[in-house]
Amino acid sequence: MTSSSQLTAYCDSLTQSLSDGEEQERQQQVELTRSTCMSQWRAGAVQAWLDLVLGMPMYARACAENVKSGKCRPCLTVFCCGQVLLGLTDDDLEHGLGISNPLHRRKLRLAIEDYRRAEGEHGLGLSKASELDHHWVCSSWLCEVGLPQYSQVFLTHLIDARVLNSLNRRDLERYLNINDPFHQTSLLLGVQLLQMLSFDKEALQARRAKCEQLDRDPIVWTCQRVMKWARDIDLKEFADNLQGKGVHGAVLVLDPSFDPEAMSKALCIPTNRHMLHRHLYEEMKALTAPHCSTLEPGSASSSPVIMNRFADERKSMRRSGKSPLRLRASSHSAERARGLHQTSPSSCGSLPREGRAQAGSRGRGSPMHTYTSVEITNV
DSSP: OOOHHHHHHHHHHHHHHHHHHHHHHHHHHHHHHHHSOGGGOOHHHHHHIIIIISOOHHHHHHHHHTEETTEEOGGGGGGSSHHHHTTOOHHIIIIISOOOOHHHHHHHHHHHHHHHHHTSTTOOOSOGGGGOOHHHIIIIIHHHTTOGGGHHHHHHTTOOHHHHTTOOHHHHHHTTOOOOHHHHHHHHHHHHHHHHTTTOHHHHHHHHHHTSSSSOOGGGOOHHHHHHHHHHTTOHHHHGGGTTTTOOHHHHHHOTTOOHHHHHHHHTOOTTOHHHHHHHHHHHHHHHHHHHHHHSTTOOOOOHHHHHHHHHHHHHHHHTTOOHHHHHHHHHHHHHHTTOOOOSTTOOTTSOHHHHHHHHOOOTTSGGGGOSOOOOOOO
16 A cells, blocks of 8 residues: 555645646746737737736736637637737726726836737847846836836836836826825936837947946946045045936936036035035046037037046056045145135135136126236235
8 A cells, every 4th residue: 555655745746747848838828928929929929928928827817717618708818919919009908907006007018019010021039028027127127217216116016127218207196106206206316217219128238338437428337336436535444425316427427417426415414514526527527528419419519538548547546545635635724824724704715716716707887807916914
């Protein structure tokens, strides 16, 4: 007689073999969806596509329940094959398949539209965005733009790259409860960068690899790379304050309102640290000005050789301990020692050089215009 333990082991092995067989069949169905037009899919391929490709298994089960003895129920025939799947409306998805989440419906509709376009007369194939699923968006992309705190809500709504490409500020507020205006801007500019690269993840990673140790091409920088840059320019004590703020390279380059003052606030640099503010101003200008000039057609751009040499000189100074920040601080101290530093409330000492020149300009009507020097005496 067969012992109970042997019978249990036999049942477990049988179950396992059946499970392996089902999984293998599902994988074959997935491969079928990649090599065959959607219009030729059968019920099994549709279910495998929903489950394994789109990551929407809750709706795959609902689809499977509507299939009986190889035929769909008369009222839900539309879910039987890929041919009719291409013609589904938003109302069909909500009431037929039971998809009540509007972003889930949008995800499925955008995916179907991508397949419809791929089957078009030009045969362009699926978009690059189809390769970036919601796991990549939630675990990787949100960290790259510096907003990992939204990972759970993005995961709940199954936001993949195609849905990401469709989002606007109203969607972020209404569906994802992201109400911070700057966080909205950060996310949308992150999407804009992906659009500029046609959602080619490999191309994006290649560009980032080239500037990992060089302060160039800041538009592709992740939040972590911006934090590294802050440490490299002697702002190490403030760099970690950028965590969760949504400051990344596309924000630095593409958002005209994100100026040195906004960056100093993100870094939490005290307002009375005037030397640090001036230092940050000059470093941001050196970093972003060459790139911004290339984004403006017809604008005069600095020579790449000159800009690279300038960046190399600044980097060399930092490595040798002669930081531009420390040099300016020493010069600033010397000026104070000679009595040349203004301390009046109207002083422009906290402004960048361009700001001081503009604030200090005097018209011909000014009494100071005709004097070449001023003598100060005690009264």
